[in-house]
């Protein structure tokens with residue numbers, strides 16, 4: 408595991424470095440909750456994607472926020488946020504890249520994913536020329552975490568059919584090809600139906616979390632066909648226990664997890680702290696071009 412470094416910023420020529428506080432790394436496993444035995448559940452997200460499904464109120468946004476919190480505190484990761492409701496991920500707006508917080512605007516969503524797709528292709532060209540297969544810690548390529556709450560808003564609800572199809576195709580391409588170049592997609596949907604999550608798309612997500620679902624088949628749409636018949640169904644989760652869900656990894660068996668929960672005040676406090684860290688790093692990078700580390704180092 409990569410150690411949690413402390414960010415040290417130089418405040419100007421001749422001044423003493425200022426310690427800002429600890430930061431995380433997106434190359435570290437992300438704490439998403441506890442298992443049935445109260446043990447922490449940490450999932451590696453780098454080179455992977457996660458699909459979060461479940462009925463309204465099952466705790467999807469809460470899990471998404473816990474993951475975004477880790478990414479926001481990881482200064483080796485950039486944030487792209489798409490949130491049709493604006494308030495689910497809104498607290499992280501200042502941590503996102505410029506222009507990379509998209510609310511209920513299909514046009515902006517398509518343009519953002521198109522830019523990401525172009526960047527992904529450029530990164531592959533670079534890796535190919537360097538005879539490498541993937542990004543690594545400390546690389547010139549910073550990983551991106553793309554959080555979407557909720558997929559169906561863009562892929563099935565708003566805009567023209569052609570635009571929705573284009574959005575779905577772009578998302579599929581990013582999920583399919585983005586992993587090696589450091590693009591991590593975490594997407595939530597309250598409609599785990601086959602028109603929103605076709606098997607071909609679901610199977611591209613290495614991690615899948617099914618919060619309480621209204622039916623066995625909705626649960627299977629998230630986890631994979633046949634799990635309900637084997638007794639693993641998110642339909643049996645109590646509606647009075649939000650945040651509980653079944654987590655499955657590629658090729659694994661579902662595991663019961665209670666997701667970590669950050670209330671609004673805690674989320675806001677972490678977001679403010681992360682935004683301050685990020686601003687400091689960006690300012691240092693802008694004002695001290697002669698220093699290859701931008702005047703900021705992780706010590």
Ligand SMILES: Nc1ncnc2c1ncn2[C@@H]1O[C@H](COP(=O)(O)OP(=O)(O)OP(=O)(O)O)[C@@H](O)[C@H]1O
Pocket residue numbers: 461462463464465466467468469470597618649650651665666667668
């Ligand atoms: N892990 C958790 N622990 C405790 N309470 C939780 C947890 N996750 C969610 N909750 C509670 O459940 C409520 C609903 O959660 P959340 O908004 O994440 O659901 P959702 O599935 O995203 O709903 P929607 O689809 O309507 O957006 C939260 O406001 C919170 O009170």
